[in-house]
Amino acid sequence: MFSDASVVPFSGKTLRSHSTAGFRLTEKLFGPDLRNRNHAHANAYVEVILEGGYTLSRHPRPQTCRPWTIVYHPAGEVHSHSVPLAGVRILIVEIAPQALPWIRECCRCAEDSLTLEGGGPGWLAARLYREFIHSDENSPLIVEALALELLADIFRGKPQGSLKGAPEWLYHADELIRTRFAERLTLAAIAREVGIHPVNLAQEYRRRYQRTVGHQIRKLRIEYASKQISETNLALIDIALSSGFSDQSHFTVAFKNFTGTTPSAYRYMCRETNRPKTPLIEDDSRK
Numbered sequence: 301m302f303s304d305a306s307v308v309p310f311s312g313k314t315l316r317s318h319s320t321a322g323f324r325l326t327e328k329l330f331g332p333d334l335r336n337r338n339h340a341h342a343n344a345y346v347e348v349i350l351e352g353g354y355t356l357s358r359h360p361r362p363q364t365c366r367p368w369t370i371v372y373h374p375a376g377e378v379h380s381h382s383v384p385l386a387g388v389r390i391l392i393v394e395i396a397p398q399a400l401p402w403i404r405e406c407c408r409c410a411e412d413s414l415t416l417e418g419g420g421p422g423w424l425a426a427r428l429y430r431e432f433i434h435s436d437e438n439s440p441l442i443v444e445a446l447a448l449e450l451l452a453d454i455f456r457g458k459p460q461g462s463l464k465g466a467p468e469w470l471y472h473a474d475e476l477i478r479t480r481f482a483e484r485l486t487l488a489a490i491a492r493e494v495g496i497h498p499v500n501l502a503q504e505y506r507r508r509y510q511r512t513v514g515h516q517i518r519k520l521r522i523e524y525a526s527k528q529i530s531e532t533n534l535a536l537i538d539i540a541l542s543s544g545f546s547d548q549s550h551f552t553v554a555f556k557n558f559t560g561t562t563p564s565a566y567r568y569m570c571r572e573t574n575r576p577k578t579p580l581i582e583d584d585s586r587k
Contacts, residue, residue, distance in 0.1 A: 310326065310328060310341070310392060311330070311334075311336065312328035312329055312330040312331075312334075312390075313328065313329045313330075313331075314326060314327070314328060315327040315328065315329055315389075316432075316433065318432065318435070318443075320440045320443050320444050320447075321396070321440075321444065322395070322396045322398075322399040322444055322447070322448075323393055323394060323395060323396060323399075323443065323444065323447045324343075324393075324394040324396070325391065325392070325393055325394075325428075325432050325443065325447075326391075326392045326394070327350070327389065327390070327391050327392075327429075327432070327433075328389070328390050328391075328392060329387065329388075329389050330354070330381075330383050330387055330388045330389075330390070331383070331387050332383060332384065332386060332387045333383065333384070334354075334381065334382070334383040334387075335380075335381070335382045335383070336380055336381055337380055338357075338378050338379065338380050339378070339379070339380065340376050340377055340378050340379070341373065341375070341376075341377075342375060342376070342397075343375055343394045343395060343396070343397060344372075344373060344374050344375040344394075344395045344400055345372075345373050345392055345393055345394040345395060346370060346371065346372050346373075346392070346393040346395075346450065346451070346454065347365075347370070347371040347373065347390050347391070347392055347393075348368070348369075348370050348390065348391040348393070348425040348428075348429065349365050349366060349367050349368060349369045349370075349371075349388065349389075349390055350367065350389045350390060350391055350429065351367060351388065351389040352367070352383070352384075352386045352387050352388035352389055353365055353366045353367065353369075353384065353386070353388055354381050354382060354383040354384070354388045355381070355382040355384075356371060356379060356380075356381060356415075357379060357380045357381070357382070358377065358378065358379035358380075358413060359378075359413075363415055365415070366417075366527065366531065367527075367530050367531055367570070368417070368418045368422040368425065368426075368526065368527065368530045368570065369415065369416070369417055369418075370415070370416045370417075370421050370422065370425055370450075370454060371413075371414070371415050372412075372413065372414040372415075372451075372454050372455075373413060374411050374412065374413060375397075375400065377413055379413075391425070391428075391429050391432070393428070393447055393450070395451075403451065414454055414455070416454060416523075417523045417524075417526065417527055418522075418523050418525075418526025418527050418529075418530060419519065419522050419523045419526050419558060419559060420453050420558055420559045420560065421450060421453045421454055422526050422530070422559070422566075423559040423560055423561050423566060423569070424446060424449055424450040424453055425450055426566075426569040426570060427446055427569070428443065428446040428447060428450060430569070430572065431443055431446060466504075466508050467504070469494040469495060469496050470494075470501075470504055470505065470508060472493075472494045473490055473491075473493075473494045473496075473501060473505065473513075474505070474509070474516075476490055476493055476494070477490065477513065477516055477517060477520070478520060481516075481517050481520040481521055481524070481544060482521065482524070482542065482543055482544035483544065484544075485517060487501060487502060487513055487514075490513065501513070517544075518554060518558065519558070521543045521544045521545065521554070522543075522554065522555055522558045522559065524542075524543050525539050525540070525543040525551070525555065525563070526559070526566065528542070528543070529563055529566055529567045529570065530566075530567070530570040536548055536551070536552075536563050536564065536567075539551075539563070540552075540563075551563065
């Protein structure tokens with residue numbers, strides 16, 4: 301059962317909605333120039349931006365959310381939205397209150413606000429949405445499995461290490477990686493930029509961020525490429541090169557290893573998702 305005692309109910313026009321044992325999926329359309337004040341919702345939920353975009357304001361700073369941005373909101377999180385003139389279409393995946401305790405046991409960061417861009421979670425979200433709109437008698441089970449897999453991928457994307465007491469040079473190294481990931485960065489070059497030995501950089505980065513420098517660079521490249529694939533009509537070779545890959549073949553292998561699908565299949569899925577759909581599928585649980 302879901303809590304209907306949200307501090308503020310979800311606004312916007314409901315295009316379709318359906319509940320399973322552990323989740324409630326709702327596709328919402330929000331009109332242009334919408335601004336709402338700080339509010340919260342009773343249930344933890346995931347937002348997947350399908351079309352358009354908005355500015356999300358929550359601690360510690362505002363974030364711009366575009367197509368295939370995925371946002372996790374813990375229960376009771378205070379936030380506000382500002383929707384531009386184009387409006388926005390969103391898939392909301394609410395987590396049933398009875399499912400949240402064991403999710404919290406498995407994922408320590410289930411109480412943290414998280415935002416991701418495309419990549420593996422984006423592919424899972426696209427599959428989840430497609431199952432949601434093309435449902436059959438097996439869809440509830442498939443939706444449950446995909447929603448759980450999406451949550452796991454979202455939580456996996458958050459480093460589990462602690463940055464408390466981390467040296468200043470580590471922050472500089474991470475910022476350099478985030479701003480220059482498309483360049484031909486090497487561990488030695490990054491270490492030289494921040495004035496530390498490459499071995500120290502590799503060890504401390506992995507300990508604090510729970511991933512290697514190389515994995516972080518690859519992750520950022522794939523996330524950037526995912527956005528370009530979903531938001532532009534650029535050729536895949538151009539996206540590959542602008543993301544930092546040496547050629548399209550290398551890009552395709554890396555993209556599939558990271559997301560589970562190829563760049564061309566991901567583009568097809570995104571375009572399929574953004575085609576006009578028949579509005580309003582009634583939620584049987586609310587009859």
